[in-house]
Amino acid sequence: MESRRLSSRFLWIINRQICVPSKFTAIDLTGGSGQTKYEFQSAALVVVTVFFALASSTLAFEEGSSRCPDKFESVVSHAERMAPISVQQATFAAGCFWSVELAFQRAMGVTKTAVGYTQGHKENPSYEDVCTGRTGHVEAVLVEYNPNEVTYEQLLDVFWKKHDPTQLNRQGNDVGTQYRSGIYYHTPEQETAAKASLQEWETKLGKKIHTEILPATTFYPAEDYHQQYLEKGGRNGRKQSARKGCSDPIRCYG
Template sequence: MATPTTSNPALDLDLDQPDNPNHEFAQFGAGCFWGVELAFQRLPGVVKTEVGYSQGHVPDPTYKLVCAETTNHVEVVRVQFDPEVCPYSNLLSLFWSRHDPTTLNRQGGDVGTQYRSGIYYYKDQAELAQKSKEAKQLESKDNMVVTEILPAKRFYRAEEYHQQYLEKGGRRGVQQSAEKGCNDPIRCYG
């Protein structure tokens, strides 16, 4: 087992292990985590999703603290997937399709550093992540892709009411399907 590299646990690498030893983790920041999570829930081969905070410098952050933009955390979705069913490249394709990676610290009406675009990699995912970013840059032509690619730091699970938020119905109580392969439009609402 690896030992922490700093005295600040928030800066340590994410050393959590998937529930199944044949599964892997991936971590993505692409704006508000609710819609991004639902998109990943629908992807065949994804066995679990959790929303939370990563890449910041404050241990055990709360939603309120992250939104104050003093912690440098990103709203992320941590995806547990079966690479035999869903290669990492499938996750990357979905990630790029779910947001505008050319807007710095913003996705639509959501503005702040917690909404930045990022791929936070585990083990041998860095090279594939970088190649996918280069391909997206070619596709984006003159618009600079600002997605950061960094090692996955400690994952702090968000408050329970954020987990599977849109599937549960959100504030409006209108549930959205997380069924594998569902193509229904994803509607984000607080």
């Protein structure tokens, strides 16, 4: 009986004291440490699930069981599986960010993307500011991905295949330092992988690659109309699929 009263009291405390926001920040667009910030409702669910498992096992023990039931272990195991998976971030620049973003949207394991400006010296630049080529920024894509579904090395392959890294400060008809090729690492492991990948692709292409590899700095999100631009259809309304695994040619138009 006492255990039941404690259970009721504990549930009241959970209900009154645990406050879990209904929204979470999926991509840290402010740069800084490059770490993703999360506020997960599932954390409270895990706490409640484990509590009920403990309460059930306690009651069973009081009623004469010689040990905690096996069901308790399976419930705890399930609760552990419910724990949120930590996603990681990667930042790439490969010309006009519209088409680069769509390429990563289609990649398996990528959970979110955002286009924006990074590596410059002006705070909160506009698209017009960056287009002058005087702010030092590059058009880039911030990628959030699940490392259990896709590796950073696989994302690097998407990057290399999407553009011509042997071109300096341009991609096709888009000319200027804002269209330069770049990999901006968030961790030492990403730096190591990026440099090894560059050497591999330089050998494969047989030409000098002009891709810069630098630490990720503050990422300023571009204006809303730039986000998922090709998926939304651009000015002409010609939508392009962002379906995972889609291999349709990507057409970059204004």
